[in-house]
Amino acid sequence: MEPIITLTEKCRKCYSCVRSCPVKAIKVEKNYSEIIFERCIGCGNCLSNCPQHAKVVTDKVGVTEKLLASDQTVIAVLGCSFPAFFHSVSSGQLVAGLKKLGFAEVHEGAAGVELIAGGYAEAIEKSAGSLISSHCPAIVDLIERHYPSLIKNLVGVISPMVAMGRFLKNVLGPDVKVVYLSSCIAAKFEIQAEETTGAIDTVLTYRELEEIFKNRAINPASLKEEPFDGLQPHLGRLFPISEGTFKAFSIATDPLDTEIVTAAGEVNVMGIIRDLASGRINPRIVDVRFCYEGCIGGPGKNSELTEFYKRNLIISHFKNEAPYRTAPHYLEQREPLPLTRSFANKYAKFKVPKGSDVKKVLHATNKFTQKDELNCRACGYRTCREYAVAVFQGLADLEMCLPYNLQQLEEDRGRLIEKYELARRELDREYGDEFIVGEDMKTHEVLDLIKQVGPTPTTVLIRGESGTGKELTARAIHRYSKRNDKPLVTVNCTTITDSLLESELFGHKKGAFTGAIADKKGLFEAADGGTIFLDEIGDITPKLQAELLRVLDSGDVRPVGGTAAKKVDVRLIAATNKKLEEGVRDGWFREDLYYRLNVFAITMPPLRSRVESIPLLAHHFLEKARNKLNKSIVGLEDRAVKAMMQYSWPGNIREMQNVIERAAVLTHDEIIKLGNLPLVFAENYAEEADDVPDLRSFKHEREPHVMRVEKKLIQRYLADAGGNVSKAAQLANIPRRTFYRLLDKHGLKGRGANS
Numbered sequence: 001m002e003p004i005i006t007l008t009e010k011c012r013k014c015y016s017c018v019r020s021c022p023v024k025a026i027k028v029e030k031n032y033s034e035i036i037f038e039r040c041i042g043c044g045n046c047l048s049n050c051p052q053h054a055k056v057v058t059d060k061v062g063v064t065e066k067l068l069a070s071d072q073t074v075i076a077v078l079g080c081s082f083p084a085f086f087h088s089v090s091s092g093q094l095v096a097g098l099k100k101l102g103f104a105e106v107h108e109g110a111a112g113v114e115l116i117a118g119g120y121a122e123a124i125e126k127s128a129g130s131l132i133s134s135h136c137p138a139i140v141d142l143i144e145r146h147y148p149s150l151i152k153n154l155v156g157v158i159s160p161m162v163a164m165g166r167f168l169k170n171v172l173g174p175d176v177k178v179v180y181l182s183s184c185i186a187a188k189f190e191i192q193a194e195e196t197t198g199a200i201d202t203v204l205t206y207r208e209l210e211e212i213f214k215n216r217a218i219n220p221a222s223l224k225e226e227p228f229d230g231l232q233p234h235l236g237r238l239f240p241i242s243e244g245t246f247k248a249f250s251i252a253t254d255p256l257d258t259e260i261v262t263a264a265g266e267v268n269v270m271g272i273i274r275d276l277a278s279g280r281i282n283p284r285i286v287d288v289r290f291c292y293e294g295c296i297g298g299p300g301k302n303s304e305l306t307e308f309y310k311r312n313l314i315i316s317h318f319k320n321e322a323p324y325r326t327a328p329h330y331l332e333q334r335e336p337l338p339l340t341r342s343f344a345n346k347y348a349k350f351k352v353p354k355g356s357d358v359k360k361v362l363h364a365t366n367k368f369t370q371k372d373e374l375n376c377r378a379c380g381y382r383t384c385r386e387y388a389v390a391v392f393q394g395l396a397d398l399e400m401c402l403p404y405n406l407q408q409l410e411e412d413r414g415r416l417i418e419k420y421e422l423a424r425r426e427l428d429r430e431y432g433d434e435f436i437v438g439e440d441m442k443t444h445e446v447l448d449l450i451k452q453v454g455p456t457p458t459t460v461l462i463r464g465e466s467g468t469g470k471e472l473t474a475r476a477i478h479r480y481s482k483r484n485d486k487p488l489v490t491v492n493c494t495t496i497t498d499s500l501l502e503s504e505l506f507g508h509k510k511g512a513f514t515g516a517i518a519d520k521k522g523l524f525e526a527a528d529g530g531t532i533f534l535d536e537i538g539d540i541t542p543k544l545q546a547e548l549l550r551v552l553d554s555g556d557v558r559p560v561g562g563t564a565a566k567k568v569d570v571r572l573i574a575a576t577n578k579k580l581e582e583g584v585r586d587g588w589f590r591e592d593l594y595y596r597l598n599v600f601a602i603t604m605p606p607l608r609s610r611v612e613s614i615p616l617l618a619h620h621f622l623e624k625a626r627n628k629l630n631k632s633i634v635g636l637e638d639r640a641v642k643a644m645m646q647y648s649w650p651g652n653i654r655e656m657q658n659v660i661e662r663a664a665v666l667t668h669d670e671i672i673k674l675g676n677l678p679l680v681f682a683e684n685y686a687e688e689a690d691d692v693p694d695l696r697s698f699k700h701e702r703e704p705h706v707m708r709v710e711k712k713l714i715q716r717y718l719a720d721a722g723g724n725v726s727k728a729a730q731l732a733n734i735p736r737r738t739f740y741r742l743l744d745k746h747g748l749k750g751r752g753a754n755s
């Protein structure tokens with residue numbers, strides 16, 4: 001099993017792993033990102049950098065527990081960096097803890113350093129070219145998998161860990177099990193490599209060891225010290241700190257010496273490896289470790305401690321005498337240990353794209369010129385071109401480009417707004433909602449004004465109480481305008497918070513405020529070419545009033561946080577139920593904006609002053625309710641209509657619409673009766689029933705008769721067509737859809753053409 005696994009359900013595709021992977025060994029799938037092990041160097045960056053902890057080390061705790069529970073001899077080897085991790089216990093107490101867990105012996109990995117020191121000395125002596133140390137498994141993997149031309153430069157000597165494994169199995173026999181404790185994730189990969197397999201059985205990180213102590217409720221700090229087993233190291237203990245390799249291998253160093261180079265940390269290492277591969281530098285020996293701070297900074301490190309402090313801990317362990325009990329068999333003269341190892345070219349070839357392939361990907365993400373290549377790194381790749389190569393190789397997908405995605409979203413949003421408006425207009429047409437119903441003088445006056453101002457570009461201010469039909473009027477003006485094939489964007493200024501309204505209207509630039517993660521177009525831009533309807537304009541802040549005035553005067557929209565303005569061609573219709581004149585007088589509404597809006601005002605009369613339209617409106621809303629509720633209600637009782645005409649309708653036409661829909665829900669009959677209306681109607685009616693002037697119109701009187709005749713006609717056509725709706729519609733010479741609607745209206749049923 002691979003040493004690192006991805007918990008796919010936790011991965012949120014933030015691309016942190018791609019970003020932190022020095023060799024881009026990550027493939028982004030549809031819902032998660034995965035490691036490509038043939039490219040991976042085991043540095044552990046993806047583990048430490050995943051905010052979701054979706055990349056985890058394969059659990060070796062269970063494996064170790066099983067080994068300890070078996071009757072096999074299990075030896076623990078503490079990696080050289082252990083004093084920098086277990087700093088609150090003495091080394092003797094840690095040994096005691098490990099023995100309590102069931103380890104038969106505890107050795108120091110530092111002894112392995114001294115085992116291989118001779119091998120290094122010999123290699124240096126013999127080599128004519130540059131040598132690269134091979135004790136850091138991440139470096140070995142980096143060279144084998146990504147810089148195979150440098151394989152010949154690797155010191156052909158095993159690592160201290162593998163040396164310890166081979167030494168222990170040599171002395172104690174091949175059946176002994178060796179568990180190596182380390183801060184290194186790459187070591188977990190190393191023991192699986194063909195060239196080094198068999199020496200170490202399991203690698204546990206220090207964190208995993210801590211977990212086992214916790215599981216078994218063992219606190220090493222409370223234990224009495226016990227001695228280490230095996231070979232007692234000396235200079236090898238300095239190996240984990242920078243330049244420690246040279247100290248441990250007794251190689252003299254000098255800061256002015258360009259022949260001996262030492263470096264730690266991804267950036268430095270990658271630089272040196274690139275320099276070596278290109279032949280820019282040619283030192284005698286290069287000692288490199290992938291982790292910053294060397295082995296005391298591995299992914300399993302103790303991150304609370306500073307590098308300096310950890311360094312001190314290593315030096316103090318070197319200076320102090322840890323208790324030792326070396327069994328004589330470890331000191332016996334034996335055959336020399338096989339210290340050499342080979343390396344293999346593990347370079348995984350990915351198809352190299354041609355220039356035209358890269359261009360294709362760039363074009364697909366809207367990058368047509370060099371200026372479009374932002375190299376923003378949001379996808380995890382350093383440049384748009386590196387990313388395009390990854391897309392070509394199937395490691396990345398188009399979705400990963402954030403600017404492209406945002407642009408797509410913005411365009412989709414614009415398209416949706418347009419589609420929504422078209423659909424809304426269609427619906428209006430379908431259900432007749434667009435018609436302003438009313439046969440009173442005042443409604444006629446409003447209709448005349450709409451027809452006059454509609455086709456002009458003039459700004460209109462619609463005034464009137466709530467529910468009087470201001471929005472309906474705005475929509476009618478837009479419909480009568482030459483812009484009616486372009487969007488009508490309606491904004492209710494009170495439903496959006498003051499702080500957001502400005503950015504909603506004019507858009508914003510990325511970073512303009514917290515949460516502005518990308519540029520965003522505003523509704524003025526969405527309405528370009530069409531109309532914007534600002535409802536409740538009396539409620540906007542003075543700051544927004546000033547900005548709106550500027551937009552009206554200049555036609556320029558400036559996004560929040562931006563300097564560049566964009567020209568838009570938008571007609572403004574505003575509505576309010578507030579007395580703006582009072583606002584001007586009391587200072588809460590700008591005078592200049594008031595005059596700018598009030599160029600053409602339409603005042604919607606309240607319903608109580610359009611009593612003669614009430615019967616017509618009542619039947620109009622009854623029709624709407626019937627369609628909505630799918631109930632066969634044919635009319636309204638006279639008393640109900642009269643009661644409605646006596647009522648004052650504080651909520652105006654919207655209230656009436658609601659009252660009738662409620663009554664339609666309540667009624668069990670084919671007509672709505674007074675009793676189906678809210679109680680206040682009956683109460684008013686009872687008092688004043690006799691004084692009610694008969695204001696019913698001819699239209700109202702005519703309605704029930706028309707309904708009856710219409711129903712009879714439909715029934716006759718249907719009977720003549722043998723119940724077939726298509727045929728009946730043909731006989732009646734009306735569209736089939738209209739015929740269906742009439743059937744619905746009268747609660748009739750027919751057969752479809754195919755039934």
Ligand SMILES: Nc1ncnc2c1ncn2[C@@H]1O[C@H](COP(=O)(O)OP(=O)(O)OP(=O)(O)O)[C@@H](O)[C@H]1O
Pocket residue numbers: 433435436437438464465466467468469470471472473535577620653654657
């Ligand atoms: N003359 C009318 N004919 C038919 N329906 C109408 C008429 N006037 C208003 N309505 C209907 O009444 C409801 C309220 O109308 P609208 O939303 O236009 O009022 P408003 O004045 O904008 O309200 P508010 O000030 O609360 O926003 C809508 O469903 C609308 O279709």
